Amino acid sequence: MTPDPRRLTSTDAQRLIMPTDPWLSCEDCFELTDRFAEELLAHPDTTHLPEMLVHLHACAACAEEAESLIVLLAADVGADPAAALDRLRG
Amino acid sequence: MTLAGPDGATDVGPQPRTPYVETASPEPHEPEDPDEPGEPDWVSDLSSSGPRHEEALRRLHALLLKAARHQVWRMRDQLPGVGAVTVDELATCAADDALVAILAKLGGFEGRSRFTTWAYKFAILQAANEVRRHAWSSREVCLPDDALWSDASAGPEQHAEATDLAAAVQHAMAVALTSYQRRIALALLVEQVPIDVLADRLGTTRGALYKTLHVARSRLRAHLTASGHLTTARGGTP
Numbered sequence A: 001m002t003p004d005p006r007r008l009t010s011t012d013a014q015r016l017i018m019p020t021d022p023w024l025s026c027e028d029c030f031e032l033t034d035r036f037a038e039e040l041l042a043h044p045d046t047t048h049l050p051e052m053l054v055h056l057h058a059c060a061a062c063a064e065e066a067e068s069l070i071v072l073l074a075a076d077v078g079a080d081p082a083a084a085l086d087r088l089r090g
Numbered sequence B: 001m002t003l004a005g006p007d008g009a010t011d012v013g014p015q016p017r018t019p020y021v022e023t024a025s026p027e028p029h030e031p032e033d034p035d036e037p038g039e040p041d042w043v044s045d046l047s048s049s050g051p052r053h054e055e056a057l058r059r060l061h062a063l064l065l066k067a068a069r070h071q072v073w074r075m076r077d078q079l080p081g082v083g084a085v086t087v088d089e090l091a092t093c094a095a096d097d098a099l100v101a102i103l104a105k106l107g108g109f110e111g112r113s114r115f116t117t118w119a120y121k122f123a124i125l126q127a128a129n130e131v132r133r134h135a136w137s138s139r140e141v142c143l144p145d146d147a148l149w150s151d152a153s154a155g156p157e158q159h160a161e162a163t164d165l166a167a168a169v170q171h172a173m174a175v176a177l178t179s180y181q182r183r184i185a186l187a188l189l190v191e192q193v194p195i196d197v198l199a200d201r202l203g204t205t206r207g208a209l210y211k212t213l214h215v216a217r218s219r220l221r222a223h224l225t226a227s228g229h230l231t232t233a234r235g236g237t238p
């Protein structure tokens, strides 16, 4: 018996069509993430490195690591990371 | 396609959850007291020899262990049944690997961030990978059978009237993607297999899989834009 075809949920569909331009590789994201985290923590409304925000919306693993770095940096200086994290999560 | 885990899990049953206690005291990024010394010259210290080098290594490892523990505890819910000792071993292993990676790349540090921020990212990456690998070590990773997702039974004319974006995306997957692109996209985005775990099992890299995903998403957006389901290839819906 052939199993029923599977159906995408709307959440699945949104993930599948997430924009990934301007292109940034995971390797380039890792290269930039320390500078980006400091910049975002100091200036949550920064317009620098827009390709980082696109990549971090589209790549769950890099996003987790960038969020973690921001939280760790904020803890080191006693800052509140909320605004930076809000920007990161769009 | 089934890809067995590389090793067995080491679950040791429910363990009391131990709160994370920071054990390292990194240098402050911006000392408020002007009489306080600033950040040490990490690159110079690590490139030296003798006691100065040893002391720098010790300080760096403490910094990396702090970051690795921070990361492992962030992802603690992915390790149900794993005891505090094992969790701390994962962090220590990650810190050790990060130290090796940093020493190999020391010449590449360009000072665009604080050295400590630069170092943290290596420990966070290693620790996140350790947790993902451990969490999936006893689980099979199955690239989805794309025949179940291809929706080949329905022709494009039926979907031309579809207003349901999910149905349109599913049809676009069937006609616009290769089987490999479809299976990678389904594994990562629908089955939620961590990208590093899938890369390990397939013998590839996070970057290569993300590139496949990028091409697949671009093709889907282009197809859906042409069919009127998206207003632009960047992803807006009508």
Ligand SMILES: [Zn+2]
Residues within 6 Å of the ligand: A025, A026, A029, A055, A059, A061, A062, A063, B210
């Ligand atoms: Zn990435």
